[in-house]
Amino acid sequence: xxxxxxxxxxxxxxxxxxxxxxxxxxxxxxxxxxxxxxxxxxxxxxxxxxxxxxxxxxxxxxxxxxxxxxxxxxxxxxxxxxxxxxxxxxxxxxxxxxxxxxxxxxxxxxxxxxxxxxxxxxxxxxxxxxxxxxxxxxxxxxxxxxxxxxxxxxxxxxxxxxxxxxxxxxxxxxxxxxxxxxxxxxx
Numbered sequence: 001x002x003x004x005x006x007x008x009x010x011x012x013x014x015x016x017x018x019x020x021x022x023x024x025x026x027x028x029x030x031x032x033x034x035x036x037x038x039x040x041x042x043x044x045x046x047x048x049x050x051x052x053x054x055x056x057x058x059x060x061x062x063x064x065x066x067x068x069x070x071x072x073x074x075x076x077x078x079x080x081x082x083x084x085x086x087x088x089x090x091x092x093x094x095x096x097x098x099x100x101x102x103x104x105x106x107x108x109x110x111x112x113x114x115x116x117x118x119x120x121x122x123x124x125x126x127x128x129x130x131x132x133x134x135x136x137x138x139x140x141x142x143x144x145x146x147x148x149x150x151x152x153x154x155x156x157x158x159x160x161x162x163x164x165x166x167x168x169x170x171x172x173x174x175x176x177x178x179x180x181x182x183x184x185x186x187x
Contacts, residue, residue, distance in 0.1 A: 018034060022063050074127050075129075077147070078126075080124070080159040096150050104128045152174070
């Protein structure tokens, strides 16, 4: 009986709808079915997860799609860069990577926060807006690729995730090796 009441409550609460990308406790996926007793999510790995509505009513739900529809969904990623790199250059490289990444919003504009002054490196967080919550995974992947390319292009070493000591030569991939076999450059 409690499951049916939870299902009816969810219908009237409108916390999410079919097709929305949501996170219910530790499960993230697209809502594919909303029943009176359970809600079914399809994860990014094509798994169908059945969540009892009583669990939803007693827990928390993050609706990424609702935020994306309002152009307020922020994707964020953090890189750590050594103190020898000027912070203004790091900000510019991160913003350049965001501008080069297809599928991200240009308005509102991306922004960078310096999250931590660590013992050996500075943690920078790049924040970008998207209006497509269902494509968060691919957007993160393209953004990370763009960050790697921008930093390699300008010879700035990314120290993530752990930095222990300076190397004689920075760890970079020179542009002439970006498409080393078996990779092929775009036409």
